[in-house]
Amino acid sequence: MKTSRWLKLIGLCGVVVLLFATVTSAAPQGELEIFxxxxxxxxxxxxxxxxxxxxxxxxxxxxxxxxxxxxxxNAKAVLKTRMxxxxxxxxxxxxxxxxxxxxxxxxxxxxxxxxxxxEEGWMEVFxxxxxxxxxxxxxxxxxxxxxxxxxxLYYIPDNxxxxxxxxxxxxxEFLEIAPKLEAQxxxxxxxxxxxxxxxxxxxxxxxxxxxxxxxxxxxxALSWKSPEVIEVWELFGKILEYTNPxxxxxxxxQATDMxxxxxxAFNIMGDWASGYMTTTLKLEPxxxxxxxxxxGTEGVxxxxxxxxxxxxxxxxxxxxxxxxxxxxxxxGQDTFNPLKGSIAPxxxxxxxxxxxxxQSAANDxxxxxxxxxxxxxxxxxxxxxxxxATVMDIFLASKNAEAAAxxxxxxxxxxxxxx
Amino acid sequence: xxxxLTGNPPERTVKDMQSRRDQVMAAVIILPSVILLGxxxxxxxxxxxxxxxxxxxxxxxxxxxxxITYVGMANxxxxxxxxxxxxxxxxxxxxxxxxxxxVGFSLLVGLLLAVLIEQLVWGETxxxxxxxxxxxxxxxxxxxxxxxLLQPRGGINALPTLVGLPAGKFLWLTSREQTLTFDWxxxxxxxxxxxxxxxxxxxxxxxxxxxxxxxxxxxxxxxxLIGILASGILTRIKLLPFAEAHGxxxxxxxxxxxAVWQMSGYTMALYLAGLRTIPDExxxxxxxxxxxxxxxxxxxxxxxxxxxxxxxxxxxxxxxLKIFDLIFAMAGxxxxxxxxxAITMFLKTFRGNELAVGSAIGVILLILVSLLIIPYLVTSxxxxxx
Numbered sequence: 001m002k003t004s005r006w007l008k009l010i011g012l013c014g015v016v017v018l019l020f021a022t023v024t025s026a027a028p029q030g031e032l033e034i035f036x037x038x039x040x041x042x043x044x045x046x047x048x049x050x051x052x053x054x055x056x057x058x059x060x061x062x063x064x065x066x067x068x069x070x071x072x073x074n075a076k077a078v079l080k081t082r083m084x085x086x087x088x089x090x091x092x093x094x095x096x097x098x099x100x101x102x103x104x105x106x107x108x109x110x111x112x113x114x115x116x117x118x119e120e121g122w123m124e125v126f127x128x129x130x131x132x133x134x135x136x137x138x139x140x141x142x143x144x145x146x147x148x149x150x151x152x153l154y155y156i157p158d159n160x161x162x163x164x165x166x167x168x169x170x171x172x173e174f175l176e177i178a179p180k181l182e183a184q185x186x187x188x189x190x191x192x193x194x195x196x197x198x199x200x201x202x203x204x205x206x207x208x209x210x211x212x213x214x215x216x217x218x219x220x221a222l223s224w225k226s227p228e229v230i231e232v233w234e235l236f237g238k239i240l241e242y243t244n245p246x247x248x249x250x251x252x253x254q255a256t257d258m259x260x261x262x263x264x265a266f267n268i269m270g271d272w273a274s275g276y277m278t279t280t281l282k283l284e285p286x287x288x289x290x291x292x293x294x295x296g297t298e299g300v301x302x303x304x305x306x307x308x309x310x311x312x313x314x315x316x317x318x319x320x321x322x323x324x325x326x327x328x329x330x331x332g333q334d335t336f337n338p339l340k341g342s343i344a345p346x347x348x349x350x351x352x353x354x355x356x357x358x359q360s361a362a363n364d365x366x367x368x369x370x371x372x373x374x375x376x377x378x379x380x381x382x383x384x385x386x387x388x389a390t391v392m393d394i395f396l397a398s399k400n401a402e403a404a405a406x407x408x409x410x411x412x413x414x415x416x417x418x419x
Numbered sequence: 420x421x422x423x424l425t426g427n428p429p430e431r432t433v434k435d436m437q438s439r440r441d442q443v444m445a446a447v448i449i450l451p452s453v454i455l456l457g458x459x460x461x462x463x464x465x466x467x468x469x470x471x472x473x474x475x476x477x478x479x480x481x482x483x484x485x486x487i488t489y490v491g492m493a494n495x496x497x498x499x500x501x502x503x504x505x506x507x508x509x510x511x512x513x514x515x516x517x518x519x520x521x522v523g524f525s526l527l528v529g530l531l532l533a534v535l536i537e538q539l540v541w542g543e544t545x546x547x548x549x550x551x552x553x554x555x556x557x558x559x560x561x562x563x564x565x566x567x568l569l570q571p572r573g574g575i576n577a578l579p580t581l582v583g584l585p586a587g588k589f590l591w592l593t594s595r596e597q598t599l600t601f602d603w604x605x606x607x608x609x610x611x612x613x614x615x616x617x618x619x620x621x622x623x624x625x626x627x628x629x630x631x632x633x634x635x636x637x638x639x640x641x642x643x644l645i646g647i648l649a650s651g652i653l654t655r656i657k658l659l660p661f662a663e664a665h666g667x668x669x670x671x672x673x674x675x676x677x678a679v680w681q682m683s684g685y686t687m688a689l690y691l692a693g694l695r696t697i698p699d700e701x702x703x704x705x706x707x708x709x710x711x712x713x714x715x716x717x718x719x720x721x722x723x724x725x726x727x728x729x730x731x732x733x734x735x736x737x738x739x740l741k742i743f744d745l746i747f748a749m750a751g752x753x754x755x756x757x758x759x760x761a762i763t764m765f766l767k768t769f770r771g772n773e774l775a776v777g778s779a780i781g782v783i784l785l786i787l788v789s790l791l792i793i794p795y796l797v798t799s800x801x802x803x804x805x
Contacts, residue, residue, distance in 0.1 A: 073752060077769035083481060103772060107481035194753035246571035248593040248754050383476075386771030390506045393755035397595045410503055416478055 029059035032319040034308075035082075036093035037075035039068040041280070045339035049145075052335055053326055060319050065089060076382075083109060088311035090320040095377030096144050096307035097133045098218075102381025104309070105141050111310040112139030116321065122328055125346045129370035130303070133378055142307035143324045145333065146342035149361055150270045150302040150373045151203045151294040154277075157287070159262050170296045171207055171235060174266075178242040181265050188242040190264035192255035197247070198392050199375040200268050201236055207296025208232045211369045218372075218379040220418020224409035233401035240396070248396075260289070268294050270304065270376070274357040275341025285356040293364075301368040304376035305345060384415040464785065467778045471495070476773035494779040500658050507780065508603055510760045512665040517675060517759065518739035524679045525735050526728060529686025534716065536687070537694050547691065550684040558681065562748025565677035566592070569749075591673035592750050592757060600666030608653040615644040670756035674746055681745075682738070686731050693727040694720060733795045737788050760784055 032053070038046040043066075050062050067075035072093075079092055088109070094100045104110050117123055117140055123131070126144070134140055155167060163184055168174035178188035191197060206214045208231055209222075216222035222229070244264065247255070256273050258264040260281060267273070274291065277283045293300070308327055310320055326332045333344035338353050343362045351359050372378030377385065388411055395404040412418070471494055473487045498504045536546055553561065568574035569591035576587035601609055622637035647653065697720060705715050743761035750757040752766055760780050768777030 073770060077765070080481065080769055080772075103481055106479040107485075108479075108483070109481060193751050246590055246593050248750070248756075249566070249570055249591075383771045383773060386766055386773075387503060389753040389766075390503075390755065393753060394505065397755065407503065414503065 028057045028316075028319045028322050030316050030319060031061045031063060032091075032316050032323060033063040033065055033089045034091055034093075034323070035065045035067075035075070035079060035089035037067055037072040038093065039066050041275075042340060045336050048339055049327070049332065049336050052332065053323060056326065057319070057322060060316075060322075083311070086313075088314050090314045090316045091308045091310060091323055093306055093308060094142065096142055096305040097372050097378030098381045099377030099385075100142055100307070100309060101136055102383070104311075105136060105138075109312050110141050111312055113141060113143065113310060113324070114139050116143075116324060116328075120325060120328055125348055127345075127347060127365070127370060130305070130345060133303075133370075133372045134307070142309035143328045144305040144307040144345040145327045146306050146337050146340055147345050147365060148270045148272060148304050148342050148376075149364070150199060150304055150376065151206065151297045151300070152269065152271050152273070153292045153294050154256065154259055154267045154269060154273055155265060155290050155292075156259060156262070157290045160265065160290075163265065165265065167290070167292050168266075168295045169292075169298070171204065171239065174295050175238060175242075182242065186262075187244045187258065187264040188266065189239065190250075190255040190258040190267045191240075191243040191247040192250040192252045193248050194389055194393055194396075195375055196252050196255060196269070197240075197396060198389065199270065199373075200239070201232075201392065202302060202374045203268055203294035203297060204236045204239060205229075205232045205374075206300060206302060206371065207294065208235060211300045211371050214371055218417060220412075224412050225405050229408075230401050230405045233395065233404045237395075237399045237401060240399070270373075271357065271361055272341060274361075278355060278357070279341065291357065291360075299368055301364050301370050302373050303365075303370055304373040304378050380417060381415055384411055384417055387411040387415065467781050467785075470775055471778035471782050473775050475775040476767075476771075476777075480772040480774060490775075494776050495783070498776070498779060498783070502659075505663060506755060506758065507760065507763055508663070509665050509668075509755065510758050510763050513668060513671060513757065514740060514742075514759045516667045517671055517678075517742065518736060520671070520675045521678045521682070521739045522732055522735045524675065525683045525686050526731060528679060528683035529731070530690050530724075532683065532687040533690035533694060536691060547688070550687050552684065553681045554685050556681065558742075558745040559748045561677055561681045562745045565673065565680070566749045569673045569676075590670070592670050592754070594669040595756055596669045597664070597666040598669065600664045603663040603665055604656065604658045605654050606658065607656055608648065611644060611648055611653055615641060615648065618644065668756040670750075670754075674749060674757055677749060678739075678742070678745060682735060686735070689727050689731050690724060693724045697723050729795070733791060736791045740784065740788050740791065 034046075034050070036046060046064070046066075050064060054060070054062060067078045072095075075093075079089070082088060083104075094104070100110070122143075130144065130147075131140065134142060134144065153167070160167065163181060163186060165177045165180060166173075168177060174188070181188045189200075191200060205217070209217070209228055213222050213228060217224070217229070244250070244255075244258065250258075252269055252273070253276060255264075255267055256269060256276060259267045260277065260283070271291075274285065274289075277289050278285060283289045308324060310317070310324065314320055327336075328346075330344075330346060330349060333346055334349050334353050337344050337349070338355075338358070341358070343349070343354065343358050343365055347366050349362065351362055354362065374380055374385070374388070380388070388408065391404055391407045391411060394407065395401075398404075470487075472489060472491055474490045474493075475485055475487045479485065498507050532550055536543055536550075539546065570576075571588075571590050571593060575591070576589065578587070580586050618637055618640045622634060622641055625633040625637055701719050701723075702715050705719050710718065741761060742759055743765065746757050746759055747762060747765075752762060752770075761784065764777050764780040764784070767773045767780065
């Protein structure tokens with residue numbers, strides 16, 4: 001029949017095109033568009049990666065599409081309009097975990113990368129806890145390029161000696177020494193805008209619940225209205241009494257500055273604050289500034305990670321895959337992370353390239369129990385995070401633990417946490 | 420010419436043809452903009468209204484062909500009475516107070532500046548430029564500068580220390596204090612009160628204007644409203660199963676100051692232009708009648724500036740209702756005390772993936788702005804026709 005001959009011809013053409021595609025994949029060419037919100041302090045680290053990519057694949061033109069500002073709020077809005085409009089970038093920066101899964105994976109917009117993990121042997125070099133947080137039952141969805149730790153307590157050792165206080169190991173100890181600090185006119189714990197409060201909350205929650213129950217919050221096994229969670233809010237409220245009243249107007253840097261200037265004793269922040277103090281403020285790790293796990297969270301590592309994925313239907317798929325391969329490689333991770341001030345997700349990275357703080361973080365990364373961060377998109381989807389910010393702000397105004405727990409429960413149900 | 424026309428049929432058809440051709444030409448010329456407006460303004464409004472009545476934004480909102488079901492007014496009901504949308508209701512309250520204060524102070528400061536500048540013997544152009552200049556900045560720039568100035572431990576609060584006074588303590592943008600609080604369930608009661616105040620003011624103006632018929636009608640409306648308020652029907656409506664306090668957040672003062680700083684130069688320019696159009700004879704006449712300087716302003720200049728005030732209110736009012744960038748730059752996205760519906764709309768849509776709820780907030784904003792603009796357009800069209 002005539003039509004079948006036509007079909008054969010079309011099929012043949014398809015085979016030829018496929019062959020051609022595999023041939024070209026050996027030497028990528030064309031373009032690669034990388035979408036991120038890395039500019040300013042984080043710009044050089046990304047540029048180093050791009051330079052490395054261009055050296056490896058000189059025929060590819062890299063388009064560095066950066067949308068700055070608002071800790072990614074603006075970039076995410078632009079990304080959503082582009083994806084909805086059918087114009088996905090070849091690869092984009094996204095917080096690993098539910099921020100990616102809850103928005104893009106459930107929408108079938110991402111390609112499963114399990115094959116790439118198997119091909120590159122990444123199953124062995126990334127910690128199992130991390131792989132759990134990156135995956136669903138259907139696959140692994142992105143390649144993590146860096147790891148930050150969120151539960152870090154910062155202080156200036158000389159100042160603590162002057163004020164006569166020790167680094168608190170638990171929140172009870174903190175609540176004991178806080179009045180002593182206040183009596184000397186020192187703010188015990190500095191805090192910044194809304195998201196830094198959520199950041200503090202997750203550290204408090206981990207200390208009260210422990211890693212197991214903290215994890216259960218996110219798979220729905222532990223109710224947000226349970227007595228333990230109400231206890232979290234109550235303790236959190238007590239801690240807030242020892243923070244600065246002008247917190248909402250401060251960025252995280254300004255909150256860190258308060259500790260450095262001696263106006264405040266402690267600050268809980270992700271370990272990008274180490275990079276800020278080392279690089280921008282020129283303080284020596286260990287002697288210039290000190291750190292410890294947030295009170296009551298010793299032996300647990302709350303992690304967050306920037307990662308890159310492969311959107312379905314991107315224009316330069318082969319180039320993007322080459323980019324992902326490079327991001328996951330030892331060389332790529334050890335180029336990027338010392339510059340970014342973060343550690344490599346790989347457990348075989350070369351620690352001699354990192355400073356004292358990062359070496360200690362990397363050691364904890366290899367030995368500690370790993371859980372995901374709420375404030376930075378690992379454990380909860382974007383809808384939950386958006387409404388939780390409102391719950392937090394209502395709590396900051398009312399300090400009503402029960403009401404906050406009820407509201408958080410309602411948010412968790414509506415946004416399908418643990419479903 | 421006209422006499423010649425009536426007696427000359429062939430010429431009339433030429434004229435007719437010409438005018439018909441003009442009409443066709445006119446239609447062709449405006450057609451592209453009608454089509455573009457139709458699609459990109461009215462089409463998209465229709466699309467937004469349609470989306471706002473669906474549940475788009477459940478799981479997998481970003482899928483290529485999202486599963487969207489029609490839910491009627493559910494999103495709107497949720498926004499006004501839902502447990503989790505307390506933020507939106509405080510946004511509306513914030514927007515109300517912000518609009519009131521921003522428009523009021525911009526008019527006042529603008530009028531004051533215009534009167535002062537008019538008195539100047541020299542340097543008028545210089546000062547006019549100085550005061551108008553803030554308007555050339557974008558709200559983002561203004562917001563960033565004022566964010567620094569209003570830092571509780573620096574900027575404005577540190578000013579008194581320059582002359583040896585203790586530093587200011589007010590927490591400008593970060594205060595969580597609230598005054599004028601009311602229970603959201605009683606919102607209709609307060610809306611009714613608002614309408615009563617407006618109609619009482621209207622009645623007062625028709626009384627001073629000596630319009631007996633309008634006065635009677637307006638007094639009747641006031642009486643009905645007072646009756647409704649006194650009966651307490653409106654306070655018995657239960658929108659929410661619990662008491663929910665909203666009110667004026669003191670943190671809004673910081674935003675109002677920045678916005679007034681930026682826009683009062685604009686009202687100044689409007690008023691200055693208005694003062695220039697008032698003929699000197701009128702003032703002369705008043706002065707001859709023995710009016711003081713103040714009385715000239717009170718009885719001659721200000722009443723004649725009325726139409727300018729109305730257009731300034733409409734322009735500033737719609738800026739205030741739609742304000743987003745200034746507050747986003749000054750206080751960030753998640754600062755509840757200064758949040759407004761436009762910010763929540765952005766966050767719900769682009770961060771929370773709740774596209775339907777975001778659209779519903781957009782539609783509510785559109786309705787509020789139309790309530791301000793449509794009466795203005797209607798009256799100005801009527802005035803033109805007359």
